[in-house]
Amino acid sequence: MSLAPTRHLPILATAVVLALALTIGALRYEHFASWNVFRNLLVDNAFLGVAAVGATFVILSGGIDLSVGSVVAFTSILIASLVEHRGQHALVAIAVALAFGVGFGAAQGALIHAFRLPAFLVTLAGMFLVRGLGFVIHPQSLGIRDPFIAETLNESASFTLALGPRGIAIPLTVDIFLLAVATAAVVLNFTRFGRAVYAVGDDEHSALLMGLPVARTRVGVYAVAGLCSALAGVVFTLYQQSGDPASCKGFELDAIAAVVMGGTLLRGGVGSVLGSTLGVLLFGVIQMFITFEGTLSSWWTRIVVGAFVLVFLMIQRALLASTQRA
Amino acid sequence: MATDPRAERSGRGRALLAGAAHLIWPALALALLLAFNAAFTPGFFHVEIRDGRLYGTLVDILNHGSRLGIVALGMTLVIATSGVDLSVGAVMAIAGAVAATMVVRDAASFPAVLAGALATGLAAGLWNGWLVSRLRIQPIVATLVLMVAGRGIAQLVTDGLIITTNDPRLAFIAGGSLLGLPLPVTLAAAALALLALATRKSSLGLFLEAVGDNETASRYAGLDARGVVLLAYAVAGVCAALAGLIEVSYIRAADANNAGLFVELDAILAVVIGGTALTGGRFYLVGSLLGALFIQTLTKTMYMKDVSADVASIPKAIVVILVCLLQSPVVRGRIAARRRPP
Numbered sequence: 122m123s124l125a126p127t128r129h130l131p132i133l134a135t136a137v138v139l140a141l142a143l144t145i146g147a148l149r150y151e152h153f154a155s156w157n158v159f160r161n162l163l164v165d166n167a168f169l170g171v172a173a174v175g176a177t178f179v180i181l182s183g184g185i186d187l188s189v190g191s192v193v194a195f196t197s198i199l200i201a202s203l204v205e206h207r208g209q210h211a212l213v214a215i216a217v218a219l220a221f222g223v224g225f226g227a228a229q230g231a232l233i234h235a236f237r238l239p240a241f242l243v244t245l246a247g248m249f250l251v252r253g254l255g256f257v258i259h260p261q262s263l264g265i266r267d268p269f270i271a272e273t274l275n276e277s278a279s280f281t282l283a284l285g286p287r288g289i290a291i292p293l294t295v296d297i298f299l300l301a302v303a304t305a306a307v308v309l310n311f312t313r314f315g316r317a318v319y320a321v322g323d324d325e326h327s328a329l330l331m332g333l334p335v336a337r338t339r340v341g342v343y344a345v346a347g348l349c350s351a352l353a354g355v356v357f358t359l360y361q362q363s364g365d366p367a368s369c370k371g372f373e374l375d376a377i378a379a380v381v382m383g384g385t386l387l388r389g390g391v392g393s394v395l396g397s398t399l400g401v402l403l404f405g406v407i408q409m410f411i412t413f414e415g416t417l418s419s420w421w422t423r424i425v426v427g428a429f430v431l432v433f434l435m436i437q438r439a440l441l442a443s444t445q446r447a
Numbered sequence: 448m449a450t451d452p453r454a455e456r457s458g459r460g461r462a463l464l465a466g467a468a469h470l471i472w473p474a475l476a477l478a479l480l481l482a483f484n485a486a487f488t489p490g491f492f493h494v495e496i497r498d499g500r501l502y503g504t505l506v507d508i509l510n511h512g513s514r515l516g517i518v519a520l521g522m523t524l525v526i527a528t529s530g531v532d533l534s535v536g537a538v539m540a541i542a543g544a545v546a547a548t549m550v551v552r553d554a555a556s557f558p559a560v561l562a563g564a565l566a567t568g569l570a571a572g573l574w575n576g577w578l579v580s581r582l583r584i585q586p587i588v589a590t591l592v593l594m595v596a597g598r599g600i601a602q603l604v605t606d607g608l609i610i611t612t613n614d615p616r617l618a619f620i621a622g623g624s625l626l627g628l629p630l631p632v633t634l635a636a637a638a639l640a641l642l643a644l645a646t647r648k649s650s651l652g653l654f655l656e657a658v659g660d661n662e663t664a665s666r667y668a669g670l671d672a673r674g675v676v677l678l679a680y681a682v683a684g685v686c687a688a689l690a691g692l693i694e695v696s697y698i699r700a701a702d703a704n705n706a707g708l709f710v711e712l713d714a715i716l717a718v719v720i721g722g723t724a725l726t727g728g729r730f731y732l733v734g735s736l737l738g739a740l741f742i743q744t745l746t747k748t749m750y751m752k753d754v755s756a757d758v759a760s761i762p763k764a765i766v767v768i769l770v771c772l773l774q775s776p777v778v779r780g781r782i783a784a785r786r787r788p789p
Contacts, residue, residue: 185587232768236775239725241531241587245712246767253761260755366757370708374595387588420602420703427596434584434592 131384131436132396138429139399142406150413158409160291166405167298168193168356169375170398173383174305175349176376177397181309182342183322183389184240188229188247189350190372192222194365195255196354201263201364204270211269219351225251226347230340248373255366262365271362294356301352305394318342322389379404381430386437403429469722472773473737476720480744488751500624504747509628510621512743513635514690514697518710519717519735520638521572521686524646524679526718529659529727530579530586532683535714537597538571539691539707544604546692547701550614557616564692565685571597572684576677594711601703611700621697631693635736638686643732652730655679659727713742716763720770 147154172189179186196218203214225247232243265271309315317338320328329335358364383400385392407425411417484491494503518535525532546564549555555563571593578589612618623630646652657665658672666672690710695701719725720741721734745766749759772778 232771236772236777238771238775242715242719242725242767242771245715246764246771248764249712249760249767250764253758253764256755256757257761260757374591377591378595381588387585418602418607420599420607423599424596424603427592427599430595431578431592434588435582438582438584 130440131433132393132399134433134436135382135384135396135399135403139403139406142403142410146406146410146413153409153413160295162402162405162409163295163298164292164360165408166401167292167294168353168360169372169379169404170298170401171301171349171356172353172372172376173379173397173401174301174394175346175353176373176380177305177383177385177392177394178309178318178342178349179240179346180377180380180385180387181322181389181392182318182339183325184233184339184342185244185377185387186226186229186343186346186350187241187244187373188225188251189346189353189376190369191248191251191255192225192347192350193354193357193369193372194367195251195258196222196351197358197361197368198255198258198263198364198366200355200358201265202259204265204267205263206259211267215355218355219348222347222349222351222354223344224347226350227340227344229347230343233343234336234339252366259364259366262363262367264363265358270359294359297352297356301349302394302398309394314338314341319390322391324390375404375426378426378430382426382433384433384437386441387434469731470734470737472722473720473734473741477737477741477744480741480748484744484748484751488748491751496627500629501627504751506629508740508743508747509632511631511747512740513629513631514693515710515713515717515743516635516736516739517631517638517686517693518690518707518714519721519739520635520642520732521683522711522714523718523721523723523730523732523735524642524655525586525683526715526723526725527655527659527727527730528676528679529662529725530676530679531590531715531725532575532680532687533587533590533711534571534575534593534597535683535687535690536707536710537594537601538568538684538687539694539710540598540601540701540703541571541604542567542688542691543695543701543706544601544610544703546617546695547610547612548604550612550617551610560617561692565688568684568686568688568691569681570684571687572681573677575684576680579680580673580676598703601701601706605701605703607703609700609702612695613699617696618699619696621693634689634693638689639732639736642682646732651675651678656728656730659730713739716767716770717742719774720766724774 143154152158172193176186176189199218199221200211200214203209203217204211209217229243229247232238233240307315309318317328317333317335320331320333321335321338321342325335328338357369361368379400380392380397381387381400382403383392383396383398385396404426407429408419408422411419411421411425491504494501494505496502518539522532522535542564545567546560549560549563575590575593578584578592579586582589619630620634621629621631625633646655654665654670654675657668657670658675662672665675687707691707694706698706715725717738718730718735720738721731721736723730723734742763745762746759749762750756
């Protein structure tokens with residue numbers, strides 16, 4: 122089933138909604154249309170953005186990953202503990218965390234594929250497991266005083282864009298976010314693995330008959346998701362300057378919501394990492410609106426995000442229905 | 448379970464036997480866990496009578512397991528239709544918030560509070576069912592909407608506060624006792640009896656299994672598949688609301704953020720341990736209750752072994768994986784092949 126003519130409609134819808142929201146914000150609130158606000162939008166949502174990249178791979182392949190929040194929390198406490206308690210270099214700690222992410226993700230993918238288990242159940246177990254492991258490493262939140270993380274990574278590695286009157290310093294976390302999006306876009310569009318992800322998500326049986334390496338693709342997708350979750354954990358650690366095994370409960374829902382708002386079909390096979398990025402920004406803008414409004418409490422974020430997810434689901438249904446009729 | 452070869456040659460007696468056979472596994476798991484505790488946890492089986500009611504670890508497990516069991520009963524029907532309801536925890540929070548707000552702010556009469564909370568659950572269930580059956584959105588995604596938005600709605604109801612209440616009538620739901628056992632046990636038993644009666648003494652159970660096995664085929668057979676699915680989600684919503692009421696009554700407060708947190712996972716796990724396959728079809732209400740008791744016993748064992756609540760999720764994860772593997776068609780196929788050499 123081809124969705125070619127209407128394939129870009131959901132992502133266009135997201136872009137239009139995002140542009141509208143930004144315009145309304147700029148008209149409605151003083152100081153909304155400033156580089157600082159936009160920079161904060163990126164900084165505050167960088168780790169969500171990285172996680173959403175991983176979630177996009179999984180959802181495109183027709184699966185789901187519920188372990189994201191736990192892996193983020195685990196990597197944050199793992200890095201904090203390695204650096205602060207074991208005296209490891211920060212880069213070593215980060216490498217260990219990323220390697221854990223890949224290995225853990227691949228293990229989940231292997232279980233899902235080899236035993237035909239439902240993805241949500243396996244990653245649910247993964248969520249429990251990794252959440253508990255985080256508390257085994259260190260039961261409380263742990264601040265990082267290591268100078269390499271606190272200063273070197275945070276300051277010298279950021280580069281300055283010659284935008285605006287004074288130029289804006291873009292922190293490393295945002296660089297990682299943008300780099301992850303760019304890499305994922307290239308992988309999904311221009312590599313065999315990326316195209317196989319779409320094919321498996323659209324119709325696994327056809328992909329198998331076409332001779333595509335379904336097993337390798339499926340395991341690879343979850344490995345990529347694990348890597349992205351761990352990378353999101355690194356970004357989160359840099360952002361918070363601490364590790365906390367109890368953090369990011371329910372974070373996977375935010376990532377999935379951002380992906381859905383970005384026009385990726387939860388059925389699999391249709392969507393893009395660019396859309397997910399727009400979805401993440403839309404998520405951030407909704408939060409900003411609630412902050413700027415002042416009188417609204419933060420719980421409105423969840424309601425509005427829920428409503429947006431629903432609206433995008435409806436759009437997808439309508440599009441599917443129209444292509445099926447055609 | 449459509450491929451189960453036993454189903455084809457089984458008569459009524461065999462079907463009953465197969466149903467009982469499925470209960471052996473959750474019962475065995477529970478028995479093993481209890482045996483472990485009998486050997487290694489002193490005082491685990493100690494039960495005493497004070498003021499005409501029973502006290503002890505086992506009674507505790509029954510008490511708290513009932514809350515999870517009630518959610519699992521509703522979840523069983525949804526999973527039987529090859530769906531899943533991720534919003535039960537959020538629905539518990541909303542129903543609890545509605546009940547506490549009605550008691551504290553509106554000083555509503557007790558029947559009105561009960562009706563209000565249960566009606567909230569019914570509305571939430573109908574919403575989920577509508578999304579799944581009419582709009583044909585995947586169950587995981589459709590119920591995700593309410594899972595995300597639900598806690599926000601609950602906070603909207605309570606104005607973001609944790610509403611505490613010492614209303615004796617509300618406290619009676621979890622604190623009261625009947626025949627020496629805590630009232631939640633009675634409620635769970637009543638829910639089981641009601642659902643078992645409705646599904647096994649009418650054709651409703653058959654309809655649920657038919658829709659779960661093959662929705663298209665059941666529709667061609669003249670079944671109102673969409674209505675059956677809608678009903679399953681509505682029942683799950685009401686069950687979640689009842690559990691939410693018990694939770695509010697137990698902690699004497701409505702906490703929109705933490706009420707029923709992760710209960711959806713425990714409930715799904717309970718159903719799967721109970722022998723109902725996530726692919727839908729045949730379902731086992733008693734099995735789900737046994738599953739809930741198993742999970743509660745596991746949790747309690749952890750606490751009594753001084754494992755912190757946070758680390759206790761590790762053994763739970765291992766149980767999930769083991770149960771999943773046992774249910775996996777691949778593993779079952781291998782076991783069956785070994786048992787019946789060609």
